[in-house]
Amino acid sequence: MNNLTSFKEFSQRVSLSRQDICREIFEDNRQHIKIKKEKTVVKNLVRIFDAALKISNQTGFQAMSMRSLSRETGLSMGGLYAYFSGKEDLLEMLHSIGHTTTWRTLEENLNGLTDPVARLRVAIQTHLFLSEVMQPWFYFSYMEARHLPPTQKERSKNAELETERLYADIIDDGVRQGCFAVDDVLLAASVIKAMLQDWYIKRWKYAKRGVSVDRYGLFLVDLVEAFCLAPEYRKRKALERGDDGLFGPAEGRPAGRRAADRGN
Amino acid sequence: MNNLTSFKEFSQRVSLSRQDICREIFEDNRQHIKIKKEKTVVKNLVRIFDAALKISNQTGFQAMSMRSLSRETGLSMGGLYAYFSGKEDLLEMLHSIGHTTTWRTLEENLNGLTDPVARLRVAIQTHLFLSEVMQPWFYFSYMEARHLPPTQKERSKNAELETERLYADIIDDGVRQGCFAVDDVLLAASVIKAMLQDWYIKRWKYAKRGVSVDRYGLFLVDLVEAFCLAPEYRKRKALERGDDGLFGPAEGRPAGRRAADRGN
DNA sequence: GTCTATACACAGATAGAC
DNA sequence: GTCTATCTGTGTATAGAC
Structure with missing residues (x-):
């Protein structure tokens, strides 16, 4: 048992459609949204x-x-303002969903696992696969974090520190x-x-080269284990x-x- | 001999002041700059x-x-336009310097080294230390690359691929x-x-924690060698x-x- | 629920005085 | 070589019709 899985298996299991995400956002932001019929709201939020x-x-x-958002959505400018009270609001909605989903998904997938080697593998894979499913959201959060107002910026930094923790x-x-x-944990x-983030930030690069998310995940696990595993465990892995x-x-x-490991 | 050096030694040796950088930018952009007296230009470009x-x-x-740039520099709006023909021009100037300097510095520092282990160590350290000296420039290039017009965006992607190469x-x-x-080179x-970039992108994090650039560099070299070195060489390093x-x-x-290595 | 029309603030850029 | 004053386009946001 090596605790590794494939992206295909993961994405079928978590099944996070855009509709699901938008429904969750709707529920978290009912106050700001003027329209009340869920079906309409979800359709337009998507x-x-x-x-x-x-x-x-x-x-x-x-x-x-x-104006460009109006053009791209097909909704009028006036219409858009029924779904958020201003650009700032929209920014916050775009940010809010990423961290909570990450945290929840990691907890769900690590739940019950006690062996640190297995936990580390699963955390890396789960995190990576989730960032693939929600790539535009993760990319957005990463790139736009610095434009947030101070309070939310702080929250964003804390999110970084928490997952690192x-x-x-x-x-x-x-x-x-x-x-x-490991000496410097x-x-x-x-x-x-940093390596997890590179996957969704430089997607163009990996896509161009035909590197699949499965391959990237296995590479990361391999690299991290080469650095972290105690010598006896490294030998066991080699076998x-x-x-x-x-x-x-x-x-x-x-x-x-x-x-390399054969040589050990 | 381990080919490693300190940031202090590096920054004294390369000595890249803001004046030096601005002088180089001036020389590369004389066409667009209306003022001709070098001393004045460099002073204001800084x-x-x-x-x-x-x-x-x-x-x-x-x-x-x-307007905010005018406020911060102390120059008037009209005055600013003597140094670049528009915001796009300024954007290009801000981008141009990073890659050429990186490439030149890496070549200078790798020149003469033939042992791959030494070359890898020196490349990582040089790259990291340069990104520390020119942190604002590197951060800017990384974050603003996607706002470039298509041609320059392509150039920026190529820069990424070249250093990776x-x-x-x-x-x-x-x-x-x-x-x-290493199987997947x-x-x-x-x-x-990705790990080199994390240093200048998340500087706030490392600063908060008191991680020095020297420490980060040694950590990276260590991690990369744990993954890349052939087993015999890993043992030699441990000794x-x-x-x-x-x-x-x-x-x-x-x-x-x-x-860990003592256990080997 | 969605649209059209419009208010009005602020952006980048330039002309011409000094 | 630098400044002040000003032009013109585009931005966000809203009021009120449908």
């Missing part, structure tokens, strides 16, 4: 967020005019239990986050190589450090 | 770029009005020579870039530990994977 993310992620939220806690546990050997957690059965022998999975 | 980077990096280039070439060499054992290069003499025994250097 159009609004699709358009807003498309334009913003190309040129920046600031540069997205209400989650990784650090897992590694800390592992060090205490002897399966990991917080820095290790930081670079794990397990080649017959974990995931995805079959060749397609869709990176060779990782196989050559 | 003020303009200082202000532009300060405002842009807080709120985004798009959100920076010419540099890391990939070093690792490839090492694999051929047997000191590295390009992905390894990608995540090295060298503790008496490399850099920075003395304790202060300013991370313990790295010392504990």
